[in-house]
Amino acid sequence: MITIVPVSTPDKKLLNKEEIEAAVAIIEVINRWFQNIGLGIGSADLQVIKWPSLGYPLFSPHSLNPGFPCDQIYISMDQYTRWDQFIFQASHEFTHCVIHRLNSHENQKALWIEETICEAISLVFLQMFANSWNNCVLSQHNLTYSVAIQNYLKNQLNEVGTSKLEKCCGLEELLEINQQNADHREYRSNEMHKLFFLIKDSEDVNALVHYRDYIEPNTILLDTNKYRAAYPDLESVRYLCELQENAISKR
CATH class of the missing domain: 1.10.390 (Neutral Protease; domain 2)
Structure with missing residues (x-):
């Protein structure tokens, strides 16, 4: 299951309705596209988290961070409503996730x-x-x-x-x-x-x-x-x- 975490890290600010709507819509398209070509990521949980101050997007696999609940994608944006930038960052990190779930050998x-x-x-x-x-x-x-x-x-x-x-x-x-x-x-x-x-x-x-x-x-x-x-x-x-x-x- 893919979850859009409704609060940013580390400041714990709530995402607004427009941000959540944008993230859900774009991630759904990316996920469905991979599924349609036989590269679905499966049923294991994945969280998408906003981390504005990180400075770069990041895929963090659970296997390397067992203290976290599941695989996580961090998006480094102030607002998810800049859709073009969200597509760019999210699709990049989602591809890392696809690669990792196909072969997790570091x-x-x-x-x-x-x-x-x-x-x-x-x-x-x-x-x-x-x-x-x-x-x-x-x-x-x-x-x-x-x-x-x-x-x-x-x-x-x-x-x-x-x-x-x-x-x-x-x-x-x-x-x-x-x-x-x-x-x-x-x-x-x-x-x-x-x-x-x-x-x-x-x-x-x-x-x-x-x-x-x-x-x-x-x-x-x-x-x-x-x-x-x-x-x-x-x-x-x-x-x-x-x-x-x-x-x-x-x-």
Whole structure:
């Protein structure tokens, strides 16, 4: 069961009616979309919590935080009524949840890959919401809001990164990028944009969220031969494999 927690943390302020309505509507669309392509998160509880001062959204799995009641998604916003930003943050963290529930082994988690995937899929959701806004119940309040979502997507795509991931020279530097992942989104922004444009349909999303199944345990490296063999026709998978192979072949 997915619950929109009605108070923010840590200040315990009540969410207003409009915030709860927006969160419920957007999370419902995201969840239903994953369910419709066979990637539902199952019946285990998930809480969505507003944490304005956190500074970034976060997926916090219960397996790493047993003191909490269940898996949790933190949204770092002052108000949920900025719908475009909520779509962006919530879809990103929901994708982390999908990945985790498909494969919860932390020794098969590679942040340089996972963050790139989740950010690219969050752009897919922005595009989807913009293109099908009339199907969202929030359109009853603002029928033309799709324009704002399109502009938000455009602004994300206009961000220019450093291409450090694509220029990476050797495993040592790839490990450094992986460790600094949270603080330096610009290291892989350009690569994330390229991945977004390679996501053509649900088959790409399915392949990407299963990436952990192809990580060599206790490393941050894909078994690129196995990953390619499992999805031989997907340019999205090929691109991730080539990013890694090019990186570790350089010195």
